[in-house]
Amino acid sequence: KNQVEQSPQSLIILEGKNCTLQCNYTVSPFSNLRWYKQDTGRGPVSLTIMTFSENTKSNGRYTATLDADTKQSSLHITASQLSDSASYICVVSGSGAGSYQLTFGKGTKLSVIP
């Protein structure tokens, strides 16, 4: 069964600090891995999409890494801001028929405090 596990479940950090969120997946065959940011009461917003051949991708202060061999990804946030407080969702897409059926993690709830 395709699964995406994220850790930690929640995290509190001080403004200005860095943090790293983890994602492990068992989706096979693999097509791409996405990180989304979801603010409270809003829909998820795409941060990065990485295919099998990519092992890092940045979007401003967000840097995602992918190790397709170990089926692990991380999202690193640099110099956190209060506006980074949100849930971060790891999403994996398989390939082949039905591959549009993405597998979503439950998210990591990040709180950035002053």
Next chain:
Amino acid sequence: GAGVSQSPSNKVTEKGKDVELRCDPISGHTALYWYRQSLGQGLEFLIYFQGNSAPDKSGLPSDRFSAERTGGSVSTLTIQRTQQEDSAVYLCASSLGRGALNLNQPQHFGDGTRLSIL
């Protein structure tokens, strides 16, 4: 607007009533998805529309759920005889899709409809 629009943003109804949720995708997006997000859970796939192809309804949890997409644009998700376990946020997303899909395209989500069944 330029984004995915969903209405209503909130819906409170009594158990047993029917509800209809609406999604306006981004213009030109041929792929449209409905998801359900329950508290503390990951997004659950419900249904997928791609152009004029038959929709993939494999994620619909029961025959009380149905969805349609008229003219390849606006979609409605209908829940009949609502139950308390239907309470959740229903999210709609759209993306570019060409032929068999462009799988590396991002999905653009609406802000969802928060459904509460009393």
